[in-house]
Amino acid sequence: ELVSSTQMLEDARKYKYGVAAINFHSLEMLQPIVGAAEECRAPIILQTTEGTVRHLGLEYIVALVRVAAAKSKIPMALHLDHCRDFNVIVRAVRAGYTSVMIDASLDSFEDNVRKTKEVVRMARAVNVNVEAEIGKVGGVEDELAVDEKDAFLADPGECEEFVRRTGVSTLAPAVGTAHGMYKGLPGIDYPRIREIASRVNIPLVLHGGSGIPDEQLKLCVASGMAKINVATEIRNTFTDAVRQFFTEQPQQKDPRYYMAYAREAVQNLVKKKINICGGPEAR
Numbered sequence: 001e002l003v004s005s006t007q008m009l010e011d012a013r014k015y016k017y018g019v020a021a022i023n024f025h026s027l028e029m030l031q032p033i034v035g036a037a038e039e040c041r042a043p044i045i046l047q048t049t050e051g052t053v054r055h056l057g058l059e060y061i062v063a064l065v066r067v068a069a070a071k072s073k074i075p076m077a078l079h080l081d082h083c084r085d086f087n088v089i090v091r092a093v094r095a096g097y098t099s100v101m102i103d104a105s106l107d108s109f110e111d112n113v114r115k116t117k118e119v120v121r122m123a124r125a126v127n128v129n130v131e132a133e134i135g136k137v138g139g140v141e142d143e144l145a146v147d148e149k150d151a152f153l154a155d156p157g158e159c160e161e162f163v164r165r166t167g168v169s170t171l172a173p174a175v176g177t178a179h180g181m182y183k184g185l186p187g188i189d190y191p192r193i194r195e196i197a198s199r200v201n202i203p204l205v206l207h208g209g210s211g212i213p214d215e216q217l218k219l220c221v222a223s224g225m226a227k228i229n230v231a232t233e234i235r236n237t238f239t240d241a242v243r244q245f246f247t248e249q250p251q252q253k254d255p256r257y258y259m260a261y262a263r264e265a266v267q268n269l270v271k272k273k274i275n276i277c278g279g280p281e282a283r
């Protein structure tokens, strides 16, 4: 069932588990993500960046996800990740995305409020979830790169004001994670997560989920994160599996063999992430 992410994230917030939000770039990445959610009987958010929209096309993405959702009883949402362009957001909503992120975190607070409000106004009429970001998450996510020194953490007071003024449905506060893998351990500010979670009455989103050790990721959920974004580890696992396949069978020419192998690797990883999030079954 293809639904807005609002209800599943409200449930996650209420019962203190996380919903895995996984980026995909192809059919063979989408299928194992959905397969993992079904095995775990957990709701799932399928997400693409604007780069993937250019790679596959909105119509193909929406069609693929609609087929997956129609075949399943699991609630699924299709989310546009880190979009800075209002027009692309409108096109995604028109095409059938049920959730969108307006990422104006690189702008001033006032501009972030203004741009987010604009998207909320447009999306609310059609029951589409809107996510926005406060503070700056470091690292690189597709075309969006934030230098470590420019990354900064979300201020809880600003988060409260932002939610009140924009009416946004989910909030991604920067809390010390970064996009991509980490060189050392991520310096996650758990008290800040708890403080923000206590001051805003909407679900919180953790960006930069790849590379966070299991126990720390559990702590993020326990501290109040309701949506857990994972991208880099998924594509690394997919690609490493393909590479591994060819070291063993360099002569294989049939894509179905290496795609099936990579799909299985992704499915196992996503199952692991869902279990760390403590899905509705595990609570």
Ligand code: 13P
Pocket (backbone or CB within 6 Å): 023, 081, 082, 141, 178, 179, 180, 181, 206, 207, 208, 209, 210, 211, 229, 230, 231, 232, 233
């Ligand atoms: P990672 O690439 O670190 O998993 O971050 C994912 C993310 O935040 C997508 O928006």
Ligand code: ZN
Pocket (backbone or CB within 6 Å): 082, 137, 141, 179, 207, 208, 229
């Ligand atoms: Zn992100």
Ligand code: NA
Pocket (backbone or CB within 6 Å): 177, 178, 179, 180, 181, 182, 207, 208, 209, 210, 211, 212, 232
């Ligand atoms: Na990361």
